[in-house]
Amino acid sequence: MSTTTPHRERPKRAAGPAAPGVAPARNATKLGAKSRHSQRWLAWIFLAPTILGMGLFTLIPIVASVVLAFFRWDIISAPTFVGFDNFSEVVQDPTVRVSFLNTIMFVVVAVSLQLGLALALAIMVQEKMPAWLRVFFRSAFFFPLILSAASVSIFMRYLFNEQFGVVNWFLSLVGIPAVPWLTTPGGSAAVVILVYVWQNFGFSFLLFIGGLASIPVETYEAAAIDGATGWRKHLHVTLPLLSPTTLVASVMAIISALQVFDQPYVLTRGGPGDSTRTAVMVIFESAFQRLEFGQASAIGVLLTLIIMAITAAQFRLSKRFVFYQ
């Protein structure tokens, strides 16, 4: 909405035409200053709930979490300062290492699928569909995102059950034997990725739809005159001009995927073995199941640093690969 709203003019410094003499001008300046002052207060009043909310629920927890990473605390006893012990224990813990590796693998596969699928469907919907069908698909693809991830995962758990699931029943119709989806490392990883991508690609899809709509038609016409049609048109026109949208979509998708929790927790509890255990799951287990809040905070700090590093790298790379019109 903010992009479509025209910029408001700044209030004029002096009200009314300047009259000869000093006194009226001084009065006008005084009035302007007073108005600016009251507007500033008004702005602070409107911003206060957001600032207060951010401070209470984001900023203070972040600082507290960093501080807590240097303490051993189980909620019940008083916290004790342990320096960098939590960090060294976390780095040596094989489960934490595996969970970070799983998370990175998950990000690579899930984000690639999510962005690829979203882009392909966005192009298809934008180009091939009549307007009414376009509206339908926009809603349909976005719909899974508004569902609770836990509910979706419980539902999917039934679908992918080895003995009684609908998926295996359909496979059996074409002679494929029952697949142990949730009880083998490969199967469970595939289901977690599938469910996550299905639920999240709608957001990237909407971003791409917006990006595609902003590409001028003349550019395609010029490309067509130069002989670029079909996939070459998308390769040489759509993709470069969509790169700012792709950057935003990929940053958001990667940050979200690095924090994946609901789907693996409900679908597989991180198993079998540690095959679907993710970084945020280990944070949850450390804090709320083992009562090691210090270690959980240390893992959280490490995850935050990784997210920041990846995001910074993305923006750095964007200077080479993103084209602004």
Next chain:
Amino acid sequence: MTGATNGHLREITRRTALGALGAGIIGATVASWPRLSGTDIPGRGDNSLSIAIMGTAADAAARQRAIDAFTRLHPEIRVKVQAIQAVDWKDFFTKILTMVAAGTPPDVVYVATEGAQLFAEKLAHPLDEYVRRDAADMREFFDDVHPSLVEAFMYKGSLYQLPMDWNAANMYYNTTAFAQAGLERPADDWTHMDFRNSLAAMRKARTSDFTPYYWTNRLFGGVVPWLYANDTSFLKETRSAGGEWLWDGFYANDPSRSLRSGGYQWLEPNANDDRVFESFDYLRGLVKDGLGVRPEEGGGSSLVGLFASNRIGTTPAGGYWVQGLHEAGMGANDFDVQFFPRWKTQRHQFGTAGYAIMKTAKDKDAAWEWIKFSSSREAMELIFPNPITTPARRSMVNEQLYAGKGPAHWKVFYDTLDRFPTTGPIPAPPQQAAVETALMKNVSLAVSGDERQLKQALASMQRDLELALRRQS
């Protein structure tokens, strides 16, 4: 009033002065507040006895008759039951701990075996002084409750809870599936090989859309009953000294008195034991031959429906299943229950639950009055009118409770304790959450592959358990 800025004197306006005053008042209020906690929220910090149970608002409402009866007896004590929804006991304990962290711990918590030692070690107040003080009143309760259930709540010689309900991992079987396979009711002392033969017969009779043995990957009813039957466990089980005050005071004439102790201890992992390998290998064989499922972690939510629709032949469960099967449409003779199969022993696994008084309870005497009342026959009949669990009182496990619902051999439930007095609780040390994770995450891998994968999974389980037991709970 004036203030200096950049060498100039600046006038301080009335608005600035008032703003500074307001900020000062807020700052002083916050600084002088000892600690803001959940109890500072209006309506939360009253003096009623707050009792946390796992369940829904409907479960809390079901206790209302018991609360009313208690209030008639103790009008001076106001009781407030908080039902906390959770997937399993681990999830429930997590939420209780969150309440502790928020500064709003309940006074009394309904705790199952899975969390008994966590609470005893960190959160709960022992009941010894109260039980001793009211020994005359309590004698009738202990006379009616098997000592194995009481021992599960002993920790380092002290008693922390009174068992209210319990369930052993017996074996349920679908009588239709048995009949289709030409099987009769198994003998009381059937062996693990008899069990396997029964599964094979059911598989032969029904080749598709049917699972002869359905089991889940969790602490109760998962791999542990098989380990117990094979006279082993994934943790080394020892007992602590103490508790004579209770056993000599209430169970002096019990035939199993000599077995009793100051409580169970699980201090070391035992996943590298040969019998653990043997038990897992047996289960791996069931999976490999299509007789049993690969167990899902946290599975079991659909179990009642699948069993009631005749798609499962056998599964381990306790008396808590009866009401569910009845509501799912199973008749009294559509299913039955038998002891868990014998291997080296026929030791069963059980889980029990009861109220624990929190160390932080505002009025521990009032909390004890609630526990004492809840252990009475009158209260337990109000709380457990249906077979949603097995009541801890032997006298309540009777024909009337199972009338019209089955199973025909309901006596198996309590007989489990009498016939097999070494029957033991779910292995749950204070580090239960970490231990449970270490067990569960390796079970699926252990039973899903070849022998090499089984060995690797058990080695991994041993390492994970070592780490879990080393952790502070």
